[in-house]
Every structure is written in structure tokens, then in C-alpha cells.
Amino acid sequence: xxxxxxxxxxxxxxxxxxxxxxxxxxxxxxxxxxxxxxxxxxxxxxxxxxxxxxxxxxxxxxxxxxxxxxxxxxxxxxxxxxxxxxxxxxxxxxxxxxxxxxxxxxxxxxxxxxxxxxxxxxxxxxxxxxxxxxxxxxxxxxxxxxxxxxxxxxxxxxxxxxxxxxxxxxxxxxxxxxxxxxxxxxxxxxxxxxxxxxxxxxxxxxxxxxxxxxxxxxxxxxxxxxxxxxxxxxxxxxxxxxxxxxxxxxxxxxxxxxxxxxxxxxxxxxxxxxxxxxxxxxxxxxxxxxxxxxxxxxxxxxxxxxxxxxxxxxxxxxxxxxxxxxxxxxxxxxxxxxxxxxxxxxxxxxxxxxxxxxxxxxxxxxxxxxxxxxxxxxxxxxxxxxxxxxxxxxxxxxxxxxxxxxxxxxxxxxxxxxxxxxxxxxxxxxxxxxxxxxxxxxxxxxxxxxxxxxxxxxxxxxxxxxxxxxxxxxxxxxxxxxxxxxxxxxxxxxxxxxxxxxxxxxxxxxxxxxxx
Numbered sequence: 001x002x003x004x005x006x007x008x009x010x011x012x013x014x015x016x017x018x019x020x021x022x023x024x025x026x027x028x029x030x031x032x033x034x035x036x037x038x039x040x041x042x043x044x045x046x047x048x049x050x051x052x053x054x055x056x057x058x059x060x061x062x063x064x065x066x067x068x069x070x071x072x073x074x075x076x077x078x079x080x081x082x083x084x085x086x087x088x089x090x091x092x093x094x095x096x097x098x099x100x101x102x103x104x105x106x107x108x109x110x111x112x113x114x115x116x117x118x119x120x121x122x123x124x125x126x127x128x129x130x131x132x133x134x135x136x137x138x139x140x141x142x143x144x145x146x147x148x149x150x151x152x153x154x155x156x157x158x159x160x161x162x163x164x165x166x167x168x169x170x171x172x173x174x175x176x177x178x179x180x181x182x183x184x185x186x187x188x189x190x191x192x193x194x195x196x197x198x199x200x201x202x203x204x205x206x207x208x209x210x211x212x213x214x215x216x217x218x219x220x221x222x223x224x225x226x227x228x229x230x231x232x233x234x235x236x237x238x239x240x241x242x243x244x245x246x247x248x249x250x251x252x253x254x255x256x257x258x259x260x261x262x263x264x265x266x267x268x269x270x271x272x273x274x275x276x277x278x279x280x281x282x283x284x285x286x287x288x289x290x291x292x293x294x295x296x297x298x299x300x301x302x303x304x305x306x307x308x309x310x311x312x313x314x315x316x317x318x319x320x321x322x323x324x325x326x327x328x329x330x331x332x333x334x335x336x337x338x339x340x341x342x343x344x345x346x347x348x349x350x351x352x353x354x355x356x357x358x359x360x361x362x363x364x365x366x367x368x369x370x371x372x373x374x375x376x377x378x379x380x381x382x383x384x385x386x387x388x389x390x391x392x393x394x395x396x397x398x399x400x401x402x403x404x405x406x407x408x409x410x411x412x413x414x415x416x417x418x419x420x421x422x423x424x425x426x427x428x429x430x431x432x433x434x435x436x437x438x439x440x441x442x443x444x445x446x447x448x449x450x451x452x453x454x455x456x457x458x459x460x461x462x463x464x465x466x467x468x469x470x471x472x473x474x475x476x477x478x479x480x481x482x483x484x485x486x487x488x489x490x491x492x493x494x495x496x497x498x499x500x501x502x503x504x505x506x507x508x509x510x511x512x513x514x515x516x
Contacts, residue, residue, distance in 0.1 A: 065091065065137075066089065066090065066091045066092055066093070066129075066131070066135050066136075066137045067089070067090045067091065067137050067139075068087050068088070068089050068090075068127060068129050068137040068138065068139045069087060069088045069090075069139055070085065070086075070087050070125065070127050070139045070140065070141050071085070071086045071087065071088070072084065072085050072086075072125070072141060072143065075141065075142070075143055075144065076143070076144035076145075076146070077117070077144075077145065077146070078146050078147065078148040078149070078215050078273075079117055079118050079119065079120065079145055079146065079147050079148055080116050080117065080118050081116070081117055081145070082114060082115065082116040082117075083114070083115055083116075083117065083143060084112070084114050085100065085112060085113050085114070085115065085125070085127075086112045087111070087112070087127055087129070087139070089129060089137070092129075092131075093131035093132065093133065093135060095131065095132045096129050096130065096131055097109070097129065097130045097131075098110065098111050098127065098128075098129055099127070099128040099129075099130070100113050100115075100125070100126070100127055101125070101126045101127075101128075102115050102117075102123060102125050102143075103121075103123030103124045103125050103126070103143065104117060104118075104119050104121070104123050104145070117143065117145035118145075119145055120145060120146055120147040121145055122142055122143075122144050122145075123142070123143045123144075123145055124140055124141075124142055124143075125140060125141050125142075125143050126138065126139075126140040127139050127140070148215055148217070148271075148273040148275055149213075149214040149215065149275065150271070150275035150276060150277045151211050151212065151213040151214075151217070151219060151269055151271050151275065151276075151277050152211070152212045152213075152214075152277060153209055153210065153211045153212075153267060153269045153277045153278075153279045154209075154210045154279055155207055155208075155209065155210070155265065155267055155279050155281050156207065156208045156209075156210055157205070157206070157207045157265075157281065157283060158204070158205055158206045158207070159205070159283070160281075160282075160283045160284070161283065161284050161286055162204060162205050162257075162283065162285055162286070163204075163285075163286050163287065163288045163289060164203070164204075164257065164258055164260070164285050164286070164287065164288055164291075165201075165203060165204055165254060165288065166287075166288035166290055166291040171197035171198050172197075172198070174197050175187065175197060175198065175255075175258055176291070179258050179259050179260065187255070187258065187259065191255055198254050198255065199253075199255060201253070201254040201255075202251045202252070202253060202254060203251065203252045203253065203254045203256070203257050203258075205251070205252050205257055205283075205285075206249070206250070206251050207224070207249070207250050207252075207265065207267075208248065208249045208250075209222055209248050209249075209267055209269060211248075211269055213271050215271075215273070217271035217272045217273050217275075218271065218272045219248075219269055219270070219271055219272075220270055220271065220272055221246075221268075221269065221270040222246055222247055222248050222267070222268075222269055223244065223245075223246060223267070223268045223269075224244065224245040224246070224247075224250055224265065224266070224267055225242055225243070225244055225265070225266040225267075225268075226242070226243040226244075226245065226252060226256055226257070226263060226264075226265055227240065227241065227242055227243075227263065227264040227265070227266070228241045228243070228256065228257070228259050228261070228263055229259055229260075229261035229262060229263070231259075241256075243256045257285055258285075259285065260285055260286060260287055261284065261285060262282055262283075262284050263282065263283055263284070263285060264280060264281075264282050265280065265281050265282070265283065266278065266279075266280045267279045267280075368412045369411065369412040369413045372412055372413055372414070373413060379413075379414060382412075382414060383409070383414045383415075386405055386408075386409050386414060389405055390402045390405050390406065393405070406504070416448060416450070416500075416502055416504075417446070417447040417448060418446075418498075418500055418502075418504040418505075418506055419444050419445065419446045419450075419452050419498050419500055419504075419506060420444070420445050420446075420447070420506075421442055421443070421444055421496060421498070421506060421508060422442075422443050422445070423441075423442065423443040423473070424440075424441070424442045424443075424496075424508075424510055425440065425441050425442075426440065426492075426510065426512035427510065427512070432513070432514075432515040433492075433512045433513065433514050433515070434485070434514070434515070435484060435485035435486045435487075435488060435514050435515070436480075436484075436485040436486075437478065437485070437486065437514075438477065438478065439475045439476060439477045439478060440456065440458070440461065440475065440476050440478075440494050440510075441473055441474065441475045441476075442454075442456070442473070442474055442496055443472070443473045443474075444469075444471065444472065444473075444474060444498060445471040446470065446471060446500065449470060449471065450470075450500050450501055450502070451468045451469065451470055451500070451501055452468075452469065452470075452498055452499060452500040452501065453465060453466065453467050453468065453469070453498065453499050454466040454469060454474050454496070454497075454498050455496070455497040455498075456474065456475075456476035456494065456495070456496055457476075457494065457495050457497075458476075458492070458493055458494025458495050459492045459493050459494065460478050460479055460480065460481060460486060460492065461476050461477070461478060461479070461494055462476060462477045462478070462479050463476070464476050476494070485514075486514050487514065488514060488515070489513065489514060489515065490513070490514055491511055491512070491513050492511060492512055492513070492514065493509060493510070493511045494509075494510055494511075495507070495508070495509050495510075496508045496509075496510075
């Protein structure tokens with residue numbers, strides 16, 4: 001049909017040319033015959049060469065093998081991963097058919113297919129190309145498809161045996177009561193009613209997640225589950241708390257870890273591919289050592305005091321019992337009766353710094369001293385309390401603890417202050433003191449201006465005692481062993497002993513090192 005249209009179009013062009021160029025009828029006929037012959041010859045030539053070309057192609061490929069080569073933009077990866085396939089044919093025919101087998105049960109007839117693998121296997125991808133004449137060529141390659149691996153996580157914790165926070169404040173005393181009584185049940189109810197103190201405080205327990213992902217996938221989720229010791233509620237029901245936190249690094253809330261006992265911590269992490277890993281550790285929260293010492297000491301005082309009361313005549317036991325109940329039971333036990341007395345008593349024992357924004361540089365002892373100065377009638381009772389405790393300590397061979405109580409008495413204004421040492425030279429652990437250092441010196445002051453005795457002694461020192469002196473600076477001269485002075489590079493130790501008229505002693509030791 002195409003040849004006929006071509007002939008008609010050419011004949012039309014010839015007629016138009018003939019009419020324009022030739023006027024003679026014979027010339028027109030001759031031109032028409034000639035032009036028609038040219039057109040026929042041209043068509044014959046095109047057809048002949050087309051057939052010759054096809055025949056030549058068959059002749060050229062005859063005896064030659066057609067071959068194919070597969071190419072892929074990646075040959076391995078973690079599922080799901082996509083591969084772009086292509087191929088090159090050698091000695092190919094015009095019309096070719098493609099048959100791809102990707103090795104995972106899927107196929108394609110595209111020339112350059114794109115395929116996504118979802119299995120964990122080594123897949124053999126095969127390609128079969130086939131011409132219309134039945135000529136075939138094949139090729140294959142291995143594609144390694146691996147499942148995306150889960151991340152590996154471990155937990156880093158600040159301590160596996162942490163001590164819970166404790167300070168001498170009413171809020172911490174309430175928390176202690178809430179956890180110690182009824183197995184933590186009271187604290188549970190206080191939390192649920194949102195009346196628990198320190199509900200916004202953070203604990204001293206920090207945890208961090210250490211994660212390694214084989215494929216370097218992004219970690220999209222961290223879930224921490226903190227499981228405290230079981231709580232027995234009213235009706236003997238068992239309650240298993242579970243506190244959830246998120247983030248790579250976490251600091252637990254104070255109330256969530258205030259119960260003493262074993263805690264389980266479960267961390268679940270998830271990567272961008274949806275793989276998860278779970279790690280579990282346990283740690284044990286213990287009572288704060290300061291808390292234990294404080295209540296242990298208070299319990300000891302209570303026991304000794306009541307024992308002493310039990311030895312007095314029966315007539316006085318009623319009064320003694322009442323005094324013991326007021327001054328000890330409500331101070332040492334965790335009941336909240338007489339909270340002011342309890343707070344004062346604990347403050348005296350602690351000597352902790354108060355919040356600077358409220359009290360500046362004052363300590364609890366300073367505040368207690370101001371309180372006793374304001375309410376003078378409490379001083380005799382408090383003094384008697386301290387004297388009895390000191391007597392119990394001395395009786396049990398605890399002179400050092402007794403001396404500490406005496407210092408506390410002085411600081412809150414219940415007893416005469418002992419002298420104080422300052423401006424000692426050479427000082428504590430001084431170095432590079434000249435070998436020709438002439439003397440050692442100290443400055444001693446007594447708050448009430450009482451008289452005292454001072455004794456200075458030590459290595460290479462001319463020992464000296466100053467009797468019945470008051471506030472002043474006191475020296476002791478060195479006796480040089482050679483004309484060059486003290487020995488080179490030697491540690492020199494010297495001592496100071498002070499006794500006031502009330503028998504209170506201060507003893508200190510200092511040392512320094514000479515240079516060459």
C-alpha cells in the first residue's frame with residue numbers, strides 16, 4: 001500500500017512538471033513514459049536491496065554465536081533492597097525477547113528490569129534472550145540478599161548499688177516514712193493523689209543506651225521500663241509498678257526509685273528498618289549511709305536512755321517515761337509529733353548547710369543557736385539532753401563521739417567555746433620552706449577571752465609551753481642541726497596542744513617540706 005501511494009504521488013508531481021515545461025503533445029507523452037520508467041526502476045531497486053540486506057544479515061550471523069552479558073548496579077544488600085538490571089547482546093538479531101528469572105521466584109520480560117529482593121538467600125539471577133528464528137543466549141549472576149539485622153544494645157548505669165538521696169529536711173523524712181512503713185504502700189498512695197513531696201525532683205541514678213547497628217540504621221525509638229519492687233496494697237493485692245521513660249540518656253525521677261530493694265530495668269530499641277533489640281539489667285537501691293548512721297545513732301541513744309530510765313525507782317518512772325516519750329520517742333521515731341523538736345535535734349547532729357538563697361552562709365547549727373537564744377527556757381532541757389548523751393558515749397568508750405557532741409554544744413551556745421587556732425606557719429603540707437626558716441607560729445583566740453595553756457613541739461624545735469595566756473600569736477624557735485639550717489628535702493612535723501581552764505583540749509599536727 002505504501003508503494004502505491006508513493007507511485008501516485010510521484011505521478012502527480014510528473015504531470016505538474018510536464019504541464020509547466022512542455023507544450024508539444026509528443027514531448028509530453030515522451031516525458032511521461034520516461035518518468036514512469038524511472039519511478040518503476042527506483043522502486044524495484046529499493047525492494048531488491050532490502051531483500052539483499054536481510055539475506056546478508058542471515059548470511060553474516062550464520063555460523064556466529066549470539067551472546068549476552070548481565071549487569072547490575074549492586075550485587076548484595078540488606079532486605080529490602082532494589083537492583084537495576086541491564087544487558088548487552090553480541091551478534092544480536094533485530095527482534096529479541098527477554099526472559100528474566102531473579103532467583104527468588106519472580107520473573108520479568110523487560111529488557112532492563114528493576115527488582116526488589118525481600119528474602120534472606122543467595123539468589124541466581126538468569127537471563128534468556130531469544131530471537132524470532134529461535135536463536136538463544138543465556139547469562140547468570142549471583143545476588144546476595146540478607147535480612148536487615150537488629151541493633152545490639154547494652155545499658156550503662158551510674159551504679160548497680162546506688163544509695164537513695166537523703167537530706168535532713170521534712171520532705172525527705174516524709175518520703176522515708178512513705179517507703180519504710182507498709183512496704184512502700186503509703187508512697188504509692190501519695191503519688192497517686194499527687195501529694196507526695198519532691199515529686200519533680202530527679203534522682204542520682206543515670207542510665208545511657210550504648211547501641212551498635214550493623215547496617216548503621218538510625219535508631220528511632222528508645223523505651224525504658226523501670227520496674228520497682230512489688231507493693232502490697234490494702235486487701236493484700238499485689239501491685240507491680242512500671243515507670244516508662246524515653247530517650248537515649250535518662251535520669252530517673254526521685255520518687256520512682258525511692259523504694260529500697262531490687263529494680264529491673266528493661267530497654268527496648270528499634271531501628272529505622274523496624275528491627276528491635278531488648279536488654280535487661282537489675283540494680284539494688286540501698287538506704288543512704290548518712291540516713292542509716294543518723295537513725296542508727298538515734299536508735300542507740302534511745303535504747304541507752306530508756307535503759308538508764310529503767311534503773312531509777314518506780315515512783316519516778318512515770319515522770320521519766322513522760323520525759324522519754326516527749327524528748328526521744330517523738331524525736332527518734334518517724335512519727336510527726338513535735339516536729340520542731342525533731343527538726344532541731346536532727347539539725348544539731350547534721351550541721352548541714354542550708355539553701356544559700358534563703359539563709360546565706362548559715363548552717364543548721366547557726367539557726368538552732370538563734371532559736372535557743374530566742375527561747376532561753378529550752379536551753380537547760382537541751383543541755384541536759386546533751387550531757388546525758390555524752391555520759392552514755394563515754395561510758396561505752398566513745399570519747400571521740402562525745403567530743404563531737406561537745407563541739408556541737410559550743411556552736412549552738414550551750415557550752416563555753418574552746419580556743420581556736422588560725423594563721424599557722426608553716427601551714428598544712430606546705431612545700432619549699434627555706435632551710436633557714438627561723439620558727440613556727442600560730443595564732444590562738446578564745447571567743448569568751450578565757451585563759452589557756454599552749455604547748456608547741458616537733459622536729460628540730462625548741463619545745464616551749466606558754467601558761468595562762470590569752471588571745472595572741474605564739475612562736476617556737478628551730479634548733480638547726482647544722483650551720484646550713486634544717487635538713488634538705490626533709491618532711492618536718494610539728495605539734496600544737498592547747499588546754500583551756502575548763503579542760504577542753506585542741507591538738508593539731510602540721511608538716512612541711514624543706515627545699516635544697
